[in-house]
Every structure is written in structure tokens, then in C-alpha cells.
Amino acid sequence: MSVREKFDTELHSxxxxxxxxxxxxxxxxGKSIDALLNHDVDAALQVIEDDIHINRLEEELNDxxxxxxxxxxxxxxDLRRLIVxxxxxxxxxxxxxxxxxxxxxxxxxxxxEHVPVIAQIEKMHRLAATMLMKVIEAFVExxxxxxxxxxxxxxxxxxxxxxxxxxxxxxxxxxxxxxxQVTQLAFIGRYMERAADHATNIAEQLFYLVRGRHYxxxx
Numbered sequence: 001m002s003v004r005e006k007f008d009t010e011l012h013s014x015x016x017x018x019x020x021x022x023x024x025x026x027x028x029x030g031k032s033i034d035a036l037l038n039h040d041v042d043a044a045l046q047v048i049e050d051d052i053h054i055n056r057l058e059e060e061l062n063d064x065x066x067x068x069x070x071x072x073x074x075x076x077x078d079l080r081r082l083i084v085x086x087x088x089x090x091x092x093x094x095x096x097x098x099x100x101x102x103x104x105x106x107x108x109x110x111x112x113e114h115v116p117v118i119a120q121i122e123k124m125h126r127l128a129a130t131m132l133m134k135v136i137e138a139f140v141e142x143x144x145x146x147x148x149x150x151x152x153x154x155x156x157x158x159x160x161x162x163x164x165x166x167x168x169x170x171x172x173x174x175x176x177x178x179x180x181q182v183t184q185l186a187f188i189g190r191y192m193e194r195a196a197d198h199a200t201n202i203a204e205q206l207f208y209l210v211r212g213r214h215y216x217x218x219x
Contacts, residue, residue: 007072011081014064015140018085018092021057022136025092026129028054028099029195033125036106036188037118044103054096058089080212084205088139091198095132098191105184112181117167121185124160124192127153131199139206147203151217157196164189 028047035043065082068074074082131150138146165186172182200217207215 003072007068007074007078010064010068011078014061014068014082014085017057017061017064018089019136019140021054021061021089022092022132024050024054024057025096025099026132028096029102029125029132030129032099032102032106033122035103036109037114037122039106039109039111041107041110044106047103048100051096051100054093058093061089062086077209077212080209084209087205088202091201092132095195095198098195101191102188105188109181109184115168115171115178115181115185117164117171117185117189120160120164120167121189121192124157124164124189124196127157127160128192128196128199131157131196132202135199135202135206139202139209142206142210144207144210147206148217150203151200154196154200154218157193161189161193 028050031043032047034040035047065086069079069082072078131153134146135150137143138150168182168186168189172179204215204217207213207217
């Protein structure tokens with residue numbers, strides 16, 4: 001096997017590791033929302049416990065990329081691809097962190113009946129999860145058209161987040177006893193909005209990988 005073939009094999013293996021990390025992070029986000037909706041403290045605790053695997057995988061991927069750069073001295077597209085992999089892994093690790101934060105908020109809320117805004121938060125999650133799954137597909141396929149579609153979905157998440165904040169402020173004003181829940185749900189809405197932003201960040205990294213230029217897809 002030639003040096004180039006060895007490099008390509010290691011590159012593909014690293015990309016597979018990135019897909020695994022991404023899948024774990026998106027699943028963790030879904031599990032945290034399910035725990036919230038079902039008032040399931042045990043499931044929330046499991047999300048927190050499982051986060052160590054996401055963190056460990058990100059560290060392994062980063063070490064692997066650094067070693068590849070040090071040993072192979074890649075240039076041009078190969079170097080961009082490796083750098084982008086590190087950035088995408090960081091974005092996905094943050095998504096896993098949001099899942100942990102939501103799980104902690106779920107534990108704080110306990111069995112308290114949710115205010116109606118929970119439906120919008122659930123919808124935010126569906127959109128954010130769709131964006132995250134699609135952007136990884138786009139990354140693997142190097143499909144910038146699909147990446148642009150993902151950025152467009154971010155506007156819908158932002159609009160929902162605005163609705164969530166408005167309804168939470170109304171709910172808190174009408175019933176001061178719900179202030180604690182209102183605060184927790186506002187944080188959760190923010191985590192969902194940020195998860196969608198990370199999907200857009202990855203889409204922008206894909207544009208950089210394919211075209212060698214930085215684009216702001218939120219404009």
C-alpha cells in the first residue's frame with residue numbers, strides 16, 4: 001500500500017469516527033427531549049452519564065487528526081478536510097453538551113406540569129435534529145446545495161425561539177409560581193436554538209472545504 005493509499009484509508013476511518021460522534025450527539029439530544037417530555041429523571045441521568053463517550057470520541061478524533069497532520073504534512077484540500085473535521089467534531093460535542101444541560105433541567109423540573117410552550121420546544125428539536133442529520137450527510141457527500149438548505153431551516157428555528165420566549169414571558173407574568181419552570185424552559189429553548197446554529201456552522205465549514213472560502217450562511 002502506497003503512502004497516499006494509507007493516508008486515504010486513515011482519512012476515511014477518521015471521517016467514519018466523525019459520523020459516529022455526530023450520530024451519538026444527535027441521539028443524545030433526542031433522548032434529552034424525550035426525558036423532558038416524559039418527566040423521566042432516570043432517562044435524563046442516563047444522558048448525563050453517556051456524555052463521557054461523546055467527549056472521549058471527540059478527544060480521540062482530535063488526536064488522530066493532529067497525528068495525521070504531523071506525520072503526513074498534508075496540503076490544500078487534504079489539510080482543509082482535516083481542519084474542518086476538528087471543527088465539526090467540536091460543534092457536535094457542543095450539541096452533546098446541550099443534551100446534558102437539557103437533562104439537568106429535566107431533573108430540576110421533576111414532575112411539574114409543563115406550560116403549553118413545550119410543544120414549540122419539541123418542534124424546535126425536530127427541526128434542529130433534521131438540520132444536524134442532514135448537514136452530516138451533506139458533509140460526507142460534499143453537497144453544498146444541501147448545506148444551503150440547512151442554513152435556510154435555521155430561520156425557522158429562530159422564529160420558533162422568538163415565539164417560545166414571548167409565550168414564556170406571558171406565562172411567567174400570568175402565574176409567578178411558574179417562574180422557575182419558565183426560566184428552565186427558556187434555557188432549553190436557547191440550547192435548541194444553539195444546536196441549530198451549530199448545524200449552520202458545519203454547513204459553512206463544508207463550503208470552506210469544497211470552495212476554499214468562508215461563507216456566512218446566516219445573512
